[in-house]
Amino acid sequence: MKRRQGWLFFIIFLLTLSVYLLINYPLQLGLDLQGGSQLTLQIIKEEGKVTRDELEAVNSVIDKRVNNLGVSESNLQTLGGDQLILELPGEQNPLVASRVLGKTALLEFRTQKEGTSIDLKTLQLQRLTIKELIEQYSFAEKSQNDNNLKVIQEDLKNIEQELNYSSTSNDLYGKLIEIKKYVDKEITNLFIKTDLSGKDLINAGRRQEQTNSNWEVLLTFSNSGGEKFAEITKSIAGTNQLLGIILDGESISEASVGNQFASTGITGGSATISGNFSAENARELEVQLKGGSLPLPIEIVETNTIGALLGSKNILKSLYAAISGLIFVGIFMIFNYRILGFVSVLSLVIYGFFNLAIYSLIPVTLTLPGISGLILSIGMAVDANILIFERIREELYDGNTLTRSIDSGFQRANSSIVDGHITTLLSCFVLFLLGTNFVKGFAATLGIGVLISLFTSLNCSKNILRFFTTYQSLRQKDLYLPRNNFSN
């Protein structure tokens, strides 16, 4: 008897502990419950698998960029060896993050090939024209001026002919952007690589130009980077060769180095890029350069955004679903099993608390699929109770005493219960290993639920029931079986 009471105290202790945990370590809510954005970033590698080192390297660059962006409470984690998941809680626009994160941001400094001055001039002029066309396009688009659009189209065709390149985009705007990129790449081809790159930077900043409203990006080189920069500028100072600043294979700025630097090059370990940046663009480039370039390109393959209001609605709806599910299951059990049903309701409540406490302990981030896993596992937890109670009823029908019936009911239902839990656990395990983030939430809560229900439905129900049966008034058989069925 003492030992049995011991179990009961243990259960009460665990229950108190769960409540304590839940109060002090509140549950973490997923983005579908609190609102926010989630970006899935896919690392692109043409051949072979992404190695662990590469994943780490990409992860750390992205992490730096996210931090420099100043988004609050963001969360970055790796998924399945070649994906990263970035969560931005609240009403933060994923657009800026996507622009900053998606670029490789490989910064290069190149020197112009000799004898390409004329080619470069032509290309620069063409670039200027395209930029103007792009500006004109947005005006024409806004005012719905079809004539202007036609003129732009004509101009674009001329440039395409000059370049001997035909664009493949479907719409005019896409074509303009495509041609601009093409020209930037063509310019890049007129330059030779040097050993100075974004790796030689220790910092980046931005400021507004004094003469106009454009922004420029400031670069600070490391010691060796500063020396390299001096060396390179020295080699082209006073010549008609230009210094090309190239980002991801597209030239963003070409600058001449004055004759006065011919003896020492540009020293001081810093440089500015002024390429007609808007405030936004300058900030994005700054963040990218500070984080360094990505060792492998990435692509944003999934974006989910949930508004905060919708999130809180989702919480309420899930709460309604869970509570009404519990209540109706409870009514069903008490109606069919009387005292036994009441015991199962008690152990279900305990079951709920244990589950939530485990979520806050591990911690499991609660999402919509996660909640549905929990709600579904309520049904499965009751399943074990039903198996046991049916056995107890059979034993009672056979005329056994209450204590004996209860003991053998629990004993004989054991193997079926364990079997059923194992098949469900198998499914959960596979889901957790192979599933997406979304699916993992479901698998985790269902799996945890199944494990906990092994304890609550076998141990808790048994001990609560035994405790009840110590009271003489609760030992009448008709409290366990509906009377009219008893005679059967």
Place this chain on the structure above:
Amino acid sequence: MKYNLELIKNKRKIIGFSTVLILLSLLGILYSTFNTSYKKPINLGMDFVGGNELRIERICNEECSNFSPDSVLENLRENSKNKNLLNNIKLQSQNNNKLISIRTPYLSIQESNNLITNLDNIIGPLNYESKDSRLIGPKLGKRLLTNCVTSLLVSLFAISLYITIRFDKKYALFALLALFHDLFIVFGIFSWLGIILSVEVNSLFAVSLLTIAGYSVNDTVVIFDRIRENLKSKKEGYNETIQLSVNESFRRTTFTSITTLIPLLSIILFGSYSLFWFSLALSLGIIVGSYSSILLAPSLLLKD
């Protein structure tokens, strides 16, 4: 209360009923596969083919004004830079014109934002706090599909292995037959739903199939356990013992199905819309699963 299901008498009817269900499912799957507008056994949703799904509410004082989806689309097209993309756009309104849902092929975040801004200009103001937007690239879609198919196959294999080890051959075969019967019928129902109501399946559907697999096997195992136990004590003939065992486990099986269906029903009724089809698939699976464990699988065990 004793139950008396006449399994032996109705063996042919039960097997016939299941055959009809299977054939109907097969018909749906074949129709969907060979119909030129689907070309797939089941209507694959955005998770698997990529695309952009947006739901957002309008802010209205009392009642939201009426609008025609076609004219809104026309307006959106005029304001969009990418004309081609909007050829495949679908727009619906729900809740008395309050809730707008839009489906398009894959868009970049920038393009999606532009779409929302344009929408706001046409039928705004919109409540951005109520936004639910999903963008899935086509590459990820393919990957998710392979992922889901692999997890289904792996776990079916694992369950089969477990069953074969635990039971002898005949039992294992019939338990698995019942399992595939259940999965096939749920799959078939969703093929039909895809054809009739253009219901799409996403990764949660794969999850529901997996869960149904675990559940259905569990149900069958409990009944087979009972049959084995009773056959050992052998009071009556083989067929009669099977029938008796089924009747003994009837309450348990229906009760557990009911207690699992109750929470699922409450998700269907009160839960978030994103879980609606998922819970429905699970509910159907549980109903078909209990039917096959109580009636079909034991009937297959009966000797002529």
